[in-house]
Amino acid sequence: MKFVIMRENLLEPLQKITNICINKSNLPILNNILIKLKKNILFLISHNLEIEISTKIKLCKIIKEGEISVSAKKFLEICRNFSYNDIMEISLTNNRMTIKNNYISFVLSVLPSNLFPNFVNNKFLLKFNLLNFTLIKLIESTQFSMGIKDARYYINGMLIKSKKNIMHTVTTDGYRISLCNYKNLNKIPDFSIIIPRKSIIELIKLLKKKKNSIINIKININSISFKFKKTLFTTKLINGSFPSYNTIFNKKYNYFIEFNNNILKTAIKRVSIISNKNNIIYMNIKKNYAIIISKNEIEEIAKEKIKINYFGNNFKIAFNAKYIIDILNFFKCGFVNFLLNDDISSIKIENKDNPYNSYIVMPIKL
Template sequence: MKFSCEKQKLQEGISISNKAITGKTTMPILEGIYIKAFKNSLTLIGSDMDLSIETSVEADVIEEGTIVVDSKIFSEIIRKLPNSDVYIETLDNDIIQITCEKSIFNLVYMKAEDYPSLPEIKENISVEVPQDILKSMIRGTSFAVAQDETRPILQGILFEIKDKKLNLVALDGYRMAVRSEYLGSDDNIDVVIPGKTLNEVAKILEDAENLVKITFTDNHILFNLDKTKIVSRLLEGKFVNYVSLLPQEHKILVEVNRHDLQNCIERASLMSKDSNSNLIKLDFNEDNVIITSNSQLGKVREELNINLQGEELQIAFNSRYILDVLKNIDENEIYMEMTSSVSPCIIRCKSNDNSRYLVLPVRLMR
């Protein structure tokens, strides 16, 4: 095998395929990047068997071939080379030579035939979504994925197509995030994708209207982004009936500026960081909310103007859960819907209905 490639292009391809390599594997070959030089391009693949990412970059291929190289050392070498063309060729004794200007590295490679093949995806059921919309939907839900391994299904995000809408849903038992966008597809799809997979997908998606083609099988999902393909296994099991968790009515409606509320809670939470609950109290009155936090460190009081419809209410939250929601809402005017100090709070945008966030309160000791 012999080829040359621009350092920047090669580095970008390595960075993308590397996102699937975790290093937590009993198969040493999966700690490597699979490289195939063919015609006028390189195909680079990274995989941990659950998630596989394949991407291609332009190259001047002099002699075709395939190898697997240790991803960690290879990416470090390429990253530190001068910004010039990189020449790579295989030598005897399973060695590749990497040359860039006056730098020469000799690196051991592994046999490509030992690399496991990617799952075969027959592209029969598929939908297309603008990349920027999908990226925003993932960002707006992935923070609520459960970290607890006792309920594996909650470590994933529900990817649901229903009534011509795409819904992404994540929950961890304390909060829930629901994002919806009109898709216009007549398909009915209900799969659960590992949260870590979608986080890696979001890093690769562009902030552009280019379409990503998403294909489903019984066990896998494929994201096709022109030069990059991402294949992930799906989680087994049935996701929680999230619709039944959303309150159908409320007694208290608060209109508040998201940015101002976020700043107040961030300051108030400074006093709650020595406790596991990150407890803050919100006292909603007719035209303001008073936010307080007491701890061994001291106490804090914040006051913010609001528009309240309904009764006055005192309620407490884990500040981290509220802040996670506020940081992932794009719009500044929001509604908070509540019924009592022990029932869920729904946070949503004032101007559109494409997101719903549920946060459970912390029960106050009387």
């Protein structure tokens, strides 16, 4: 194996794929990337048993085809530390990889390519295309409420569902639920899958680097792939049934409260400075105003009074400040609506200017 490449042509693709490599894994091969030279194309592949990212580079001179696995961290750091636009010669001799130019030389140990994991290429059941910004919107609208290491493994990810050309993303950690609907989609087949949390986090990084592009999506029984122009992202799916969510979002509410988004967000952030470790915030709702309160174990107290649009009965609710801030940070609107029935029932939060996103937060019992 031998090829010659300019540092800038190698560095950016290499940075895309190395995030998922597992440092200090019990399986040394998972710390590595696979380098493959085939048909005048350089392929770089990373894998962590859940996610596989591959990218291809044509801007290189291939002298001899072949493939080998090498430490992702070391290979990336070496490439970074060559000078701008350096020409790098990379070759494999006697089970050692040499990386050099006229002045610098590195020799690295390698592992055989046949040890490198790969997904079984099952026949894809569904294929369709989606605009990049559509997928970003669906993910960013709901990703913050995914479960984290929950025993109910099926909530440690994002439900992506398509039905009658309407696509949904739904996430929950048991204390809140986020829902995004995207309508007016054409020729999208019906499906329902759960993508793991780690995969969603890595996928959104790639999506943000590929603005205004079309993503080719393929789904089979246990994996999904997203193909960009030169990059292929593949992940395993979570096998399980996502909790039912339609009933709670279609519930009727008796009380309607309108807040100025920025005023509410700023007030909660200020007051929560002294909140306890559980981020508990109390809100006294009265006619046309609300008092937001926090306190802690050493009897420190913060209060702030804000104007609201409300004409119902007085009541008091408590909630996790972080859950509300996550939602308000996503909203880019002037006003948000809180819908609820009493101080112990769920709170539905909606963006007045965006009917496609809805959020449910469970209150804390007083």
